[in-house]
Amino acid sequence: MKLRLATLLGAAAVMAVSTLSAHAETALKWAHVYETSEPFHTESVWAAQEIAKRTNGRYKIDVFPASQLGKEADINQGLKLGTVDIIISGSSFAARDFKPIGVTYYPYIFRDPSHLIAYTKSDVFKRLAKGYEDKTGNHIAAVTYYGTRHTTANKTITKCSDLQGVKMRVPDVPAYLAMPRACGANTAPIAFAEVYLALQNGTVEAQENPLTTIEAKKFYEVQKNIVLTGHIVDHLNTLFSKKLWTSLSDEDKKIFGEVTQEAAERATKKIETREKELVAEFKQKGITVTEVDKSDFEKNVVEKVKLEDFGYEKSDWDAIRAIK
Numbered sequence: 533m534k535l536r537l538a539t540l541l542g543a544a545a546v547m548a549v550s551t552l553s554a555h556a557e558t559a560l561k562w563a564h565v566y567e568t569s570e571p572f573h574t575e576s577v578w579a580a581q582e583i584a585k586r587t588n589g590r591y592k593i594d595v596f597p598a599s600q601l602g603k604e605a606d607i608n609q610g611l612k613l614g615t616v617d618i619i620i621s622g623s624s625f626a627a628r629d630f631k632p633i634g635v636t637y638y639p640y641i642f643r644d645p646s647h648l649i650a651y652t653k654s655d656v657f658k659r660l661a662k663g664y665e666d667k668t669g670n671h672i673a674a675v676t677y678y679g680t681r682h683t684t685a686n687k688t689i690t691k692c693s694d695l696q697g698v699k700m701r702v703p704d705v706p707a708y709l710a711m712p713r714a715c716g717a718n719t720a721p722i723a724f725a726e727v728y729l730a731l732q733n734g735t736v737e738a739q740e741n742p743l744t745t746i747e748a749k750k751f752y753e754v755q756k757n758i759v760l761t762g763h764i765v766d767h768l769n770t771l772f773s774k775k776l777w778t779s780l781s782d783e784d785k786k787i788f789g790e791v792t793q794e795a796a797e798r799a800t801k802k803i804e805t806r807e808k809e810l811v812a813e814f815k816q817k818g819i820t821v822t823e824v825d826k827s828d829f830e831k832n833v834v835e836k837v838k839l840e841d842f843g844y845e846k847s848d849w850d851a852i853r854a855i856k
């Protein structure tokens with residue numbers, strides 16, 4: 533009887549452990565470089581909670597904002613190494629592994645945010661995203677409108693040639709450099725987290741970012757001129773590591789994909805709304821906001837910078853420009 537009881541208890545214990553294992557949560561890390569106040573973070577937190585809800589608690593996702601797990605290059609490396617599972621990052625970094633996808637950063641390729649969103653639903657996007665995934669194993673799950681990039685400077689800028697000789701912080705990404713260099717600026721690739729201090733101490737005299745980033749990073753405190761160059765309609769990708777993506781069941785892939793796409797749509801709407809409000813708010817703060825003839829900047833880029841020099845395909849440029 534004692535032997536039988538011990539056997540039954542042992543079997544019950546094994547069943548209990550198996551049941552617990554079946555329902556054990558998988559811990560995942562989601563990293564980005566943006567501030568906690570920005571939609572890229574708040575919607576990431578929403579998505580993490582929503583994934584947990586829709587998978588009955590099988591996944592617990594911790595979101596690490598504001599470069600807590602490293603700068604953008606670091607978290608992209610972490611995605612490759614499997615030390616981070618989900619990141620938000622630009623196609624400029626994806627282009628380091630698959631150059632053609634970087635064409636979306638070439639100045640003035642997109643007319644406006646709606647053109648960008650239409651691209652993300654197009655065959656050319658699917659082809660470029662697949663090229664990146666084939667190269668890295670990482671999966672682009674969603675695309676968020678980041679904002680339209682404008683210029684801030686110590687002096688008033690009204691035309692492309694006004695940037696001649698200006699020390700300007702630009703991300704160390706080929707396509708980002710196209711407009712400033714076409715206009716004659718001296719570019720400096722200072723890390724995103726260090727831009728405010730560089731502007732404050734005069735290491736650089738100008739920088740470029742969307743209005744929402746200029747607000748979130750408080751660049752307006754150390755730059756009194758905002759120039760609406762609108763040179764890049766920017767975006768961010770939500771990326772799953774190869775390790776995570778290949779581990780998910782088809783059902784979970786569907787859940788992760790749908791939730792991150794919903795989060796991207798929510799963030800995009802918030803960014804668009806906020807951008808419309810900010811011009812007036814910056815003017816109220818005493819910042820000079822200057823409208824410029826963007827065709828002057830675009831003309832200089834087209835004449836002085838060849839997109840093929842960046843490893844991009846003219847056919848991709850043409851296909852994206854043609855999207856309605």
